[in-house]
Amino acid sequence: xxxxxxxxxxxxxxxTLGFAILFNIRGAKLxxxxxxxxxxxxxYVFLVKQGMGAVMALFLAAVLFxxxxxxxxxxxxxPVTTFVICALLPLVPGGGMYETMVEVLxxxxxxxxxxxxxxxxxxxxxxxxxxxxxxxxRLYFGLKEKHQRRIKAHEKC
Amino acid sequence: MTxxxxxxxxxxxxxxxxxxESGAETYRVEETIIRICNAYxxxxxxxxVMPTGIMTSFFYEDRNYARVERVYxxxxxxxxxxxINDLSRRIGDEKISVRDLExxxxxxxNGQRYSELLIWLxxxxxxxxxxxxxxxxxxxxxxxxxxGMAIKTVSLKMETLQINTFFNIVVSSVVAGFLSVFTxxxxxxxxxDIIIISSIMLLVPGIAITNAIRDTVAGDLVSGLTRACEAFxxxxxxxxxxxxxxxxxxxxxxxAL
Numbered sequence: 001x002x003x004x005x006x007x008x009x010x011x012x013x014x015x016t017l018g019f020a021i022l023f024n025i026r027g028a029k030l031x032x033x034x035x036x037x038x039x040x041x042x043x044y045v046f047l048v049k050q051g052m053g054a055v056m057a058l059f060l061a062a063v064l065f066x067x068x069x070x071x072x073x074x075x076x077x078x079p080v081t082t083f084v085i086c087a088l089l090p091l092v093p094g095g096g097m098y099e100t101m102v103e104v105l106x107x108x109x110x111x112x113x114x115x116x117x118x119x120x121x122x123x124x125x126x127x128x129x130x131x132x133x134x135x136x137x138r139l140y141f142g143l144k145e146k147h148q149r150r151i152k153a154h155e156k157c
Numbered sequence: 158m159t160x161x162x163x164x165x166x167x168x169x170x171x172x173x174x175x176x177x178e179s180g181a182e183t184y185r186v187e188e189t190i191i192r193i194c195n196a197y198x199x200x201x202x203x204x205x206v207m208p209t210g211i212m213t214s215f216f217y218e219d220r221n222y223a224r225v226e227r228v229y230x231x232x233x234x235x236x237x238x239x240x241i242n243d244l245s246r247r248i249g250d251e252k253i254s255v256r257d258l259e260x261x262x263x264x265x266x267n268g269q270r271y272s273e274l275l276i277w278l279x280x281x282x283x284x285x286x287x288x289x290x291x292x293x294x295x296x297x298x299x300x301x302x303x304x305g306m307a308i309k310t311v312s313l314k315m316e317t318l319q320i321n322t323f324f325n326i327v328v329s330s331v332v333a334g335f336l337s338v339f340t341x342x343x344x345x346x347x348x349x350d351i352i353i354i355s356s357i358m359l360l361v362p363g364i365a366i367t368n369a370i371r372d373t374v375a376g377d378l379v380s381g382l383t384r385a386c387e388a389f390x391x392x393x394x395x396x397x398x399x400x401x402x403x404x405x406x407x408x409x410x411x412x413a414l
Contacts, residue, residue: 011289018283101396
């Protein structure tokens with residue numbers, strides 16, 4: 001991981017922008033989607049620099065970019081996935097996957113299992129971050145709708 | 158004006174198939190199909206979606222209508238998802254006729270994509286960014302740029318030949334492995350690990366991961382499991398490909414890389 005915050009943010013922006021083009025995102029959403037990746041990458045590197053464990057940092061970064069994605073999706077009136085898919089990519093533990101494979105190649109099964117489990121827990125933390133935010137937004141908008149219906153029912157009475 | 162229920166059913170199913178082929182979540186496909194059907198006032202509209210197929214049915218004027226749509230390809234086109242999602246919400250307000258709906262769907266189906274050159278350049282740029290993100294220098298970034306473009310060329314070529322995804326990914330990552338070793342060998346970059354990781358990030362199944370999570374949260378457990386399985390298999394395919402390339406290089410060059 002890069003230990004320079006600005007470098008991390010800009011490089012994550014470039015990486016995500018490339019993916020946004022591959023996924024055929026168009027118009028202003030393109031730049032917003034790339035910014036999502038940048039936010040996630042920046043948050044992760046920042047939190048790790050503050051001495052936080054990688055798994056916890058990934059979880060918080062995932063919560064942050066998911067929140068950003070939900071807001072953007074409402075602003076641009078487009079499905080949330082447009083932003084989440086892109087923002088997720090820089091944080092996917094590809095490095096862990098690769099290191100696991102290298103250890104397997106070198107025949108060190110203990111080390112391979114250790115790194116493999118670490119990679120799995122990182123992926124789990126990312127998933128959990130996304131789950132938390134999407135569940136809470138569903139809950140929020142569900143309650144809001146219910147509340148508005150109740151107000152309307154009151155007005156009719 | 159009487160409603161042509163058969164054509165509506167077909168249009169709704171086709172919209173669903175296009176969504177699924179573009180990488181939409183299961184619940185979005187189901188909701189969109191039902192929203193389109195309900196906008197025309199049919200009763201008991203329901204649909205059942207899995208990653209490989211769609212079933213839709215509704216009841217209209219004393220008759221049941223049903224249709225099965227089989228889905229073979231799964232790509233990624235977030236713009237298409239946006240457009241169909243938008244269209245399905247407009248039908249109710251703007252009173253679009255079934256004929257116009259069909260016309261709009263055809264228009265969306267043939268929608269624009271970025272040119273091949275642009276896709277090629279930006280996959281290189283993406284790998285370039287990743288190299289810096291993973292702590293590499295300019296040499297590593299430039300190597301990743303080249304390897305990333307090469308990977309995309311190979312995988313796009315194999316997609317047009319309609320070779321299955323997993324074999325495609327294995328071959329692309331073999332190419333990535335060999336080319337990365339080559340760039341280190343001719344001394345463009347020095348850190349092999351970073352070059353390989355940055356370029357194989359292009360093959361990471363982002364859509365499958367995200368949709369696996371979102372489908373599971375939405376309660377579509379079958380689709381969630383299927384997509385998680387797909388993501389895992391792709392990860393294994395990447396490891397297999399790169400592992401093959403690296404172990405070949407180790408036995409040729411001998412010893413440490």
